[in-house]
Amino acid sequence: MQDTDPAVLSVLRQTFGYDSFRPGQGEVIADLTAGHDAFVLMPTGGGKSLCYQVPALVRSGVGIVVSPLIALMKDQVDALHANGVAAACYNSTQDSEEARRVLAQLHNGELQLLYVSPERLLNSSLLERLADIEIGLFAIDEAHCVSQWGHDFRPEYAALGTLRERFPAVPLVALTATADKQTRSDILRVLHLNDARIHVNGFDRPNIRYTVLEKHKPFDQLIAFLRGRDSQSGIVYALSRKRVDEIAERLSNAGVSAAAYHAGMSAKRRAEVQEAFLRDDILVVVATVAFGMGIDKPNVRFVVHYDLPKNIEGYYQETGRAGRDGLPADALLLFGAQDVVTARRLIESGNNNDQQRVETHKLNAMIGLAESVTCRRRVLLNYFGDRHQEDCGNCDVCDDPPQRFDATNDARKALSCVYRVGQRFGIKHVIDVLRGADTERIRLFGHTQLSTYGIGSDRSEIEWQSILRQLIHHGYLEQDIAHYSALKLTEDARPLLRGDEELWLAKPRMQEKPAGKRKSSSVVAPADEALFEELRQLRKQIAQDAGVPPYVVFGDATLAQMARERPLDDDAMLAISGIGQHKLAKYGAEFLDAITAYCVDSNDSALNLTPLHRRVLQAARDGLDLDQISGQCAQTLGDTSRILVELIEAGEAVDPQRLIAPRKYAMIEALLDDSDGEPDLADLRAALPPLIADHEIRLVCAAW
Known part of the structure; x- marks a missing residue:
């Protein structure tokens, strides 16, 4: 900077x-x-x-x-x-x-x-x-x-x-x-x-949690997903106008604030639905994929695909409409075998062979993502050439990992086969060669004579599909869309082929496993929810009076930071991300009044703290250690420690165990436990090694 x-x-x-x-x-x-x-x-x-x-x-x-x-x-x-x-x-x-x-x-x-x-x-x-x-x-x-x-x-x-x-x-x-x-x-x-x-700059949206569920009574699955999201905005995408209308009506009958949006509606009605969604008057829009193009609404908390998208680009773009403010968001895909049949039929109804080839390649990649037994994010990012070496920890596969097996030999067989057939054939042909299939195409190219012909006959077609897709997802293979989705080796495949590394892959799931406990997608901590909701209502009223969507006033991320840090003056308000001089002059007074009134009504101790004390307290509550707090607040370690001691003495919940190294804390605490009555700082200083600073001793003593 x-x-x-x-x-x-x-x-x-x-x-x-x-x-x-x-x-x-x-x-x-x-x-x-x-x-x-x-x-x-x-x-x-x-x-x-x-x-x-x-x-x-x-x-x-x-x-x-x-x-x-x-x-x-x-x-x-x-x-x-x-x-x-x-x-x-x-x-x-x-x-x-x-x-x-x-x-x-x-x-x-x-x-x-x-x-x-x-x-x-x-x-x-x-x-x-x-x-x-x-x-x-x-x-x-x-x-x-x-x-x-x-x-x-x-x-x-x-x-x-x-x-x-x-x-x-x-x-x-x-x-x-x-x-x-x-x-x-x-x-x-x-x-x-x-x-x-x-x-x-990469494609990763780490705040979005990706989940795929096999379709089984999809509307019931949708209702179960929406449970607990009563005040959140979201989009549900469906393939046809008829299905959009049906889902929207059933959601409304179930008490969900929902409306339909598709090209079969009048322009006037579409505009009304879009405007109501932007203003938070409607929380859920059920739509065909046309909806959302250009909807710059940052506080969409979830996107549900009721049907399989035609390609990963569309899926990525549509799920990307959730969590644009950087706060936690969810992307749920309901995936069924009939979706694939329908999608293929739509592609095959086209007249342009080249376009059919491109669309088929993209659909197969989307199916691969839906059927993946590896980290969803890795599959998604790898498609765009954005290689991630670590699993994300924020998708359904990471939360409920499948069983794994040593796939080193199988991977070498597959990679060798791709090489032997000339790196110019797709997944199906490679699997046929591996399994020793007797097809006209294999005979035509003389592939029965290859050393890899039939070496994978011990595995089923489904197993080889899973292995090859995982090799693509992990970056050992890539598909060349310009050459009929032919499989090609990447540089990463060399050490595996040479025997320099091992590879463990996931066993394919033949049936859906029950989903693990869902992570919270709340944008604020429980202690801040009441104030956050008050600020949301104030924002909505101001936006209605001004004739603009609520997020034009302030985004959810800005309101969440307000609820967390509780600014009480102009300088503190300007320190909130998303508030410049113009917005401070236009909206600042009303929000400061609301925060002050809330603090008075709830007897919040923030009223009696200086802005610096509040910043230090918030940093400590966020789990930062002493060094990090000092750097963030531009203070010396001694000054930061003094402020933390004052906060502890004022009754604020500050845990010194999270602020200093565990070994140091344990040494100070052991001496305090052995002392009688009020601890003497001079005695403690003399008994402790020089690596423990005076301000660390004072901090532990204050809490003790």
């Missing part, structure tokens, strides 16, 4: 209310601010918007943001207005008067950011107008729409390559959350980003 442009830090703090960047943001912002092109791959909810918003505010000229999502444009503009930023959108939903007003603002230099749809940008006179206007940067959001390899290809997006030709001196950034290796290369080619700085 010390090398970051002061103007960037000022915008980050004063406008957006953040003290630091999320991973990867700082490097992207530095490149764009300096005038470089960039490609940015960042997980949904990872903070892509800030990557172009901050440079647009720092650089001279207006930032032009191209987005296919009209709903998202409006949400982004509302959020920017709440932070005091001059922003507008220009799209097909505006009447002529509104469109003229936006263009007048653009020509008069009154806008810092303009959001525009690709159609409006390319199929109007806007490009000619922009030639006479100072432009700070171009940002192409949802850039995967550029590529024919992407899951959401849009022909009008492919024409955006003209921007680099017409505006060669203006920095251009392409941003996406869902692009595999082939799609990423295509984006760079189509947009002419030949010298772009590449920023691939």
Whole structure:
């Protein structure tokens, strides 16, 4: 942070209310601010918007943001207005008067950011107008729409390559959350980003817990999942409009605040449902996959797939609509054999053979994720080439691990077979060779003569499918989508083939096991829930009066931090993430009044503590040790210890066992237990070794 442009830090703090960047943001912002092109791959909810918003505010000229999502444009503009930023959108939903007003603002230099749809940008006179206007940067959001390899290809997006030709001196950034290796290369080619700085920041969303359940009375499974989530917002995705209507009606009859959303409804009704969801008037939307594109609602706590998605890109994007605020969220997939049959039938009904091949590959990868007996997150991330060596500990497989077996020899057989067939055949053919199948295709290629022919006849087809999929998930094999999903060895396969390492894999589950105890997805600790709920109600009232969604006022993460830290003055409020000067001036007084009133009513001791004392106390409650608290609060160890002693003497719950090393604590405690009456600090000091500091002795004595 010390090398970051002061103007960037000022915008980050004063406008957006953040003290630091999320991973990867700082490097992207530095490149764009300096005038470089960039490609940015960042997980949904990872903070892509800030990557172009901050440079647009720092650089001279207006930032032009191209987005296919009209709903998202409006949400982004509302959020920017709440932070005091001059922003507008220009799209097909505006009447002529509104469109003229936006263009007048653009020509008069009154806008810092303009959001525009690709159609409006390319199929109007806007490009000619922009030639006479100072432009700070171009940002192409949802850039995967550029590529024919992407899951959401849009022909009008492919024409955006003209921007680099017409505006060669203006920095251009392409941003996406869902692009595999082939799609990423295509984006760079189509947009002419030949010298772009590449920023691939991974796909992991560690706050999302992934669960897959085999379908068995799916509506009952859905109701069981929703139990205990009465006040949480969520999305339930289903395959057909008919099923969407049915689920929404049954949920409403069961007392769930739910509504349907699909293309068969009137535009007016769809807009009403979307607006009610954004304003927290409806908690659960049951929808086809069209819903959610551009819904920038950060406090979606869960996403349920009632049916199998067609590809991992869609699944990742849809589950990524949960937990965008970084707080705990859930993704549940209900998976049945009939889903696979239906999905394959839809693909085969298409006319384009190449497209069928791509879609079949993507569907098979999605089935592999659903059937996986290895960590769900590893499978998901590996698909995008984001290799994780450790299991996540936050999915159903990690919570209820399957039995494992020494698969070293089986893995070597499989890898050898992939190599022997020339690394140009898919899973089914490799399994047929391993099991010694007598098929016309095997005879045609002479694969009955291979040394690996029939060496895996002792295992079933299902077992080999599981082994090969796990080898893909673990990064020993990859599937080449451009060559008919052929299996290819990776560099990681070499030591395993040479006999330099062993490999244990999971045994496939032939039937569903009962789910283990679900981890809590609450966004606040039990002690803070009452205040958090009061702040949510205040936020909703303010948002209703202002005519904006509640999260535009403050996000759930900001409210949770308020409930935890209980700021009682402007300085303490500015220390809350997400609160800048503009929002403090606009909303700060009402929230400070609510927090103060709550503390008075509950006789909270926070009223009698200085802001520094409250910060130290919160850090201790969060489980930080003495060194960490001192660093976080910019205090010496002695000063931090003195404050902690004062907190203990004031009756606050501070546990010194969590603050200092266990061995040191045990030595001090042993002397205290042997002493009679009030401990003498001088005697203790003389009896203890020099490695134990005076402030550590005083801290243990205060608690003792």
